[in-house]
Amino acid sequence: MQTQKIETFFARLAAAIPSPKTELNYSTPYELLVAVALSAHTTDKSVNKATARLFPVANTPAAIAQLGVDGVREYIRTVGLYNTKAAHMVRAAEILLAEHQGEVPRSREALEALPGVGRKTANVILNTAFGELAMAVDTHIFRVSNRTGLAPGKTPRAVEKGLLERVPPAYLKDGHHLLILHGRYTCMARTPKCGQCPVQDLCDWPDKPLAGKPKP
Known part of the structure; x- marks a missing residue:
């Protein structure tokens, strides 16, 4: 996508x-x-159903650590890979208590050191909880960035780098x-709604169907 189009792309x-905003339900950085x-390999809707049961019972590192893996597992059985996620959640809670006074750290390095937390999750926390200009590249962002030509890349990290360089500061x-x-x-x-897309005329995807241009 040509640089001069990107401002209009994000304005629209x-x-x-x-x-x-995120569609995950939460009230604290830890939640x-x-x-x-x-949410890895699971829909936000499924996660919200699980946390609606879990958070009233345990929504702090101390409470999760006390609940233990077996206890956590019973609340998150409806999400994918729940056994591994329960183990990661309890171990991460223990690390937060031991090394961060029970608080979610604002450091990428510290976040990525937690079990079950990779670069994408760390970026979400930095951006959504702490307002930092981070770009978490999930499957949706990877697809949109490549399909539209906004920030093409063969890996999520390459797309992330391209977005941080190309997204106008006001929209970061x-x-x-x-x-x-x-x-x-x-x-x-599979079925993009190109006919209803506000940026259809700015998109570089060669396979998009013909449609009228939206108003500026």
Whole structure:
């Protein structure tokens, strides 16, 4: 995508999605950390169902550590890979208590040192919980970035680098959620809604169907 188009691209997404935010339910940085870690290979809807049961019982590192792997497992059985995720969650809670006074760290290095937390999850926490200009590249963002020509790359890390370089500063904070929501509800993998897309005329995807150009 040509650089001069990118400002318009994000302005239109922001107009179409006026309140870009995660669809995971949380009220604290720790609850967000748990929810994002649970969301790997699982829908946000399934995670929200699990955390609606879990958080009233245990929503702090101390409570999760006390609940233990067997206890946590019973609350998250509806999410994918729940056995591994329960073990990671309890071990991460123990590390937070031992090394971070029970608080979620604001350091990428410290976040990625937690079991079950990779670069994508760390970026979500840094951006959503702490307002940092981080770009978490999930399958939706990877697809949108490559399909539209916004920031093509063969790996999530390459796409992340391209987005941080190309997204206008005014949209960097919300860019993560704008792209996710656009990919989830409009620029879907199998049946993208190109005819309803606010950035269809800016998109470089060669396979998009012909449609009228949206108004500027």
